[in-house]
Amino acid sequence: MARIPVTKTPKVYIGGAFVRSESARTFKISDAQGAFFANIPQCTRKDLRNAVEAAAKAGPGWAGRTPYNRAQILYRLAEMLEARAGELAGSLARFGARRADAAKGVAVCVDRLIHYAGWADKYEQLLGSVNPVASRHFSFTVTEPMGVVGVIAPDSPPLLGLVSMVAPVIACANTVVALASERFPYPAILLGEMLATSDLPGGVVNILTGYRRDLVPTFATHAHLRAIYAAVGPEDRRALRLGAAESVKRVRFAGERGAQWLSDGAQGLDVIRGFVEFKTTWHPIGS
């Protein structure tokens, strides 16, 4: 008799641990052929709050790492993805992506991580400044992370979209609570397993699965999320902006520039610029 394979229980990645939803609810996903694949945690606002708490706790430590160290950790994450590229591509193909597209998408994910690994210790010199003020003062402007950023990933492409949105946000020392694609959540669950083995401290990136309609309202209004980065349609955009007004939250939308996720135009310094605060310090020059 053929061996019966051991199937994996998909879990969400919060605070460096793999957990089920507090709600104990799941939703069923099937592969491209319609066969049952697994039960996926259906996270609720309680899980989102727990994830925000974990991200807030991880924030000072992550921001306190040297840029060089953050760069190496992002590079390590790319190494983890490269080593399991076949598995990731398989997880995309299983849910309908063409094999060649899946392989290409995973390759771009790896390259994107390396791209942002390199930015971690460079953006400051390009975004910050020494200000030539017209008085006897030394005035300089540096960037700081915004804090906890909520990321809402697109359904297409589910993995490359998520990686492209999370990488710039953590490269500039923010921590993240991400909501994976609703239709294709499994690659994000695999990504969580790679985050866990990449030297990234627990809580820096938290990945939830579930329904957008359950979670968008809490993403919009949670005051400890200092920014939102979302690849969503007009209705959700409006809801996020309305909620953001209550705590003057920063809101960015992916695809605003019609970004093609695969192209180099979807990455770079101006994405990072959207997730830093500028702080200007003045000091007199003199004795």
Added chain:
Amino acid sequence: MPANRRPRRRPRAELLFGDLWEFDPAPETADPRLKARYDLFIGGRFVSPRSRRYFDSINPANERKLAEIALAGPADVDAAYAAAAGAFRSWAATPGRERGKYLFRVARLLQDRAREFAVAETMDGGKPIRESRDFDVPMAAAHFFYHAGWADKLDYVAPGRSVAPLGVVGQVIPWNFPLLMLAWKLAPALAMGNCVVLKPAETTSITAMKLAEILQDAGLPPGVVNFVAGAGETGALVMGHPGAAKVAFTGSTEVGKAIMRQLAGTDRRMTMELGGKAANIVFDDAPIGQAVEGIVDGIFFNQGHVCCAGSRLLVHEPVADEVVGKLKNRIRVLRVGDPLDKNTDLGAINSRSQLGTIRRLVASGVREGATLYQPPCRLPERGYYFPPTLFTGVTQSHRIAREEIFGPVLSILTFRTVDEAVEKANNTAYGLSAGVWTDKGSRILRLSTELKAGVVWANTFNRFDPSSPFGGYKESGFGREGGRQGLLDYARIA
């Protein structure tokens, strides 16, 4: 920590001049060249409002009417946006080198008429002539001059990308620095190649309309800049107009949130420069004399009508008595009165309604148990005035420690450790500015890292420069004004 290094003692007696010497009046007499009536500035011309309505602009120093200002209704705001949209294509296509020349002209023409503008600003808003003459007007000219030079260097603003103007920008500015806020908003928008519809605050429209005369003299193409006047209703029309590609607002957090809600369903870009409740932190090793001057400048500059005012003094316990004693002595000699007098330190409160707000919050401070100190001073009988005010014994839950008073009122709290100072300083929904006074360099750098504020002044306070980005964290808003960073907020990145 070198706690208690200084022996606790009563502050030394100081020579007090204020009570002993009378100052002769020293009024600034330059002619502000005011008109009796100001129309809207749309399409390069002064036009009477389609609303057919005018409102009075009052001199808050004596409650006399200065001029009447055209009130812009929906049809007027539409006309302003139409003029701006009509001018956009050709303005954006004008080479940066040439666009810059217009801005250089504006800076020079403003410098030519600096004294006239300073007097007009003081009469319209109530600020001391010393400040409008030495700060507001020269700084406004500096903003035009600085941004003029950017207009042909936009390729350097975003490394690796090219930038383009956004289109028509809607801007609404407050009454505390009317001309300067106008310059902060206008100069970067124009340098980048945008066109503008701007609304000054209803109590302080005059210098905007006077600047429109300068724009005409500079030969700025019609429609590139349009000024509409009015109160909140007109502001909502400017912010909500479908013709705006971006809106920039400076004002209260409450109104900022309302604008964010109003525009939630659009993809309008926004810059928000909102309220503040800055902590000014004084450590026991600070140069106390300089710190006291900085505290006074931080809270009494412009009668405290400053979003980044150092309105919460956090003083290290070992020097608390000394600092408070010196502060009391210092504010006894502040001169409150006629804003046009060159010796005046605190001028008039901008409006009757703002005076009411300050009085209400000060009354809440007394009611909640803080200790009030106001030096004896004679306030003019007419006009809106409020004496410099200190509150000691303030706790973090008091309204005067949490809410923006926007007046000459300082709330004093104490702390023992650096951690406690940071904790208290950051314990607010705001995050615009902060001050640190200490002799220790490493402590300055630690605090400037840990304070959640967009501007940190170390051993100084209330410094501004066109090249230096200004703007808030948290509920103090987003986006920056000044420097390369501020310029980029008016650009589309391609």
